Amino acid sequence: MHVQEWLETVPAISVYILVGVVIGLESLGIPLPGEIVLVSSALLASQHGDIDPYILGACATAGAIIGDSIGYAIGRKGGRPLLARLGKKFPSHFGEPQIAMAERSFQKWGMWAVFFGRFVALLRIFAGPLAGVLRMPYWKFLIANVLGGILWAGGTTAVVYSVGVVAEAWLKRFSWLGLVLAVLIGITSMLVIKNRAKKASTQGQAAARTSATDGPGPLDPEPVPAVD
Numbered sequence: 001m002h003v004q005e006w007l008e009t010v011p012a013i014s015v016y017i018l019v020g021v022v023i024g025l026e027s028l029g030i031p032l033p034g035e036i037v038l039v040s041s042a043l044l045a046s047q048h049g050d051i052d053p054y055i056l057g058a059c060a061t062a063g064a065i066i067g068d069s070i071g072y073a074i075g076r077k078g079g080r081p082l083l084a085r086l087g088k089k090f091p092s093h094f095g096e097p098q099i100a101m102a103e104r105s106f107q108k109w110g111m112w113a114v115f116f117g118r119f120v121a122l123l124r125i126f127a128g129p130l131a132g133v134l135r136m137p138y139w140k141f142l143i144a145n146v147l148g149g150i151l152w153a154g155g156t157t158a159v160v161y162s163v164g165v166v167a168e169a170w171l172k173r174f175s176w177l178g179l180v181l182a183v184l185i186g187i188t189s190m191l192v193i194k195n196r197a198k199k200a201s202t203q204g205q206a207a208a209r210t211s212a213t214d215g216p217g218p219l220d221p222e223p224v225p226a227v228d
Helices: 003-007 012-028 034-047 053-089 096-109 111-117 121-133 138-171 175-214
Strands: none
Touching (some): 012 053, 053 121, 111 121, 111 138
8 A cells, every 4th residue: 555545544643643753763773764754744734634734844853853863872872883783684774885975974074964964865864873973062963953854854844745735736627747747757756866876876885895995994893083
């Protein structure tokens, strides 16, 4: 069953809780489809008056901020051994290439990696735990976490809800044309995302091979300077 079709069968309060919990767990570092659940819920809210988009956006934002903060605490306490254990359990998400790419982003951008990481699926999972592992000052992490959570969760809800309201009215007049347009947009988006993911994976693998030949890899338990 499609996510949105399943969401239509549950009460509004359950949708709020589901969105908050799934996004919170994803932000904590567990690979879950938080963005898919949020987008589906926002679309559902645009078609059914029982779901309040403001409450939905607030729950999504709270889940994102709280989940990231818990992930930061876990990463700060667990350190690199935690990343090594996660790499064994989730190699496609926490493998050496993925960790190497995330580390490069943090070393280059610092707290901005947490902020902009909200909008990138891989960094959204890594942001909290990796910021803790790299000993980023919590006040910097908190600022980036709160601002990024509000903009990503609240902004996504607002945009998808608004587009859903407009699209529903428009599709009533041009249903076949809307269907074709939606399919074309969906296919284009999928191809762009797959292409970017492939490039990111290739760059990460190259960095991992370079690290392996030059010195300790991203998972070696050596001291790491704090991220400014």
